[in-house]
Amino acid sequence: MRRTVALIVTVALVATGCGAHVSEGDSGAAPAGYPVTVTNCGSSLTVSKPPSRVVTNDIGITELMFALGLGDRMAGYVVDKGQSGGVASSPWKADFAKVPKLAEKINREVVQGAGADLVFAGWNYGFSEATGFTPDSLAKLGISSYLLTEACRNGNGKQRGIMRPLDALYTDVRNLGKIFGISGRAERLIGEYRARVAAVTNAVPTGRPKPKVFLYDDGRDQPFTSGRNAGPDEIITKSGGANIFADLNDSWTTVSWEAVIQRAPDVILINDYGGEVGSVADKENFLRSRPGLRDIPAVKEGRFFALPYAALVEGPRNAAAVEEFGRYLANLPG
Structure with a gap:
């Protein structure tokens, strides 16, 4: 078309x-x-x-x-x-x-x-x-x-995502560069993002299991999280973690609390909307209070980390998000 x-x-x-x-x-x-x-x-x-x-x-x-x-x-x-x-x-x-x-x-x-x-x-x-x-x-x-390429539908109903999340970012930057006649500027930006992400990935400690990470956006009855096609998946993986819902061929999507409990995350990455849609503290308190969740490793050990919404959706804050979350994961006890 x-x-x-x-x-x-x-x-x-x-x-x-x-x-x-x-x-x-x-x-x-x-x-x-x-x-x-x-x-x-x-x-x-x-x-x-x-x-x-x-x-x-x-x-x-x-x-x-x-x-x-x-x-x-x-x-x-x-x-x-x-x-x-x-x-x-x-x-x-x-x-x-x-x-x-x-x-x-x-x-x-x-x-x-x-x-x-x-x-x-x-x-x-x-x-x-x-x-x-x-x-x-x-x-x-x-x-x-x-x-937005992160939100492209992949042909399976309304599921979204046709490529890896950071590739989606680089694709959009490159396309915008062509559309507006600033391809040189766009390629320099892509090079900067790639280098910053690679520096984090190359520094990830080897020889130990990757921490299992659950991205918690919001939702009380059912949690809203990230499949493999949304920004948080690569923010997690490039930082040295493993997204517990990486098997889902979708971007932002709804799952069940039973699935979260079964997959037993070591860390919970919270989407911080800046207090407008539930504060980080409110979300942490909810996770601590819900039966079943209190016993998963992330909650028992208090391993919560928050990043702003703008850093987790596709956008120019993604590289900084990898750097911040990478520092957090690197400092977890071995």
Whole structure:
């Protein structure tokens, strides 16, 4: 399937596949090096010139734009109130202050009102058939979409993830570099991330079992966690641990408490939403109080470690998350 957009004011729209083709008419020649085509979630996306009014959804996606120095290409961003703490602590806090926050929930009216020429979001990161906000619905409005690679559907129902999580990050950085004509900058960033992650992995002690790690996002009746296709899986593995749910061919997903107890994690990595959706202390207290969980090694030994939401979803904080969690695991008793 193919998605093509010309990014001009006057358009003639013809919907095609899961995207749209926009005719340039007599608008003149494309800039040097354009049009550019990238592969995104198995489909081709073609742009005739660098987008100039991008709308992003979610903090990690927005920070990817900022990390690449693309704040001036944005019409605005959307984050919900649960991510306010992440914005306040972001390494790109100054960029968040310069770019307009458009809403707490993305929809067609928000992106149309912003005059968006590209929406950068993902399945369960804004796009949803239930709400009717999808790449197809935007294509009918002449607005192109770029989907977060971590959230690409893999053909098994609505399960997400088509490659290893860090490869998904590098793919998106590289694609954005091509789309915006800054491939050199993108490749330098990828090289930096690879080097930082490799430094941690190469320093992991050998000759001892890898600590088994359970990523706890939230959920009381059933826990929400990470399968092998979400960011936490490689944050855990590159740090020297083993994700207890690495056998699940999905990204962020729901499991059972019985499965957590059976797999007996040595460490619990907590997703810290900054207090907006249950504080870290609240989550620890819940885990300590739930029957069965109190007896697993992580809870008995008090081995809890928290990382912010923005570091665990795909985004430019992933390398730092590997470094931080790697230091924690390296200091555990042998």
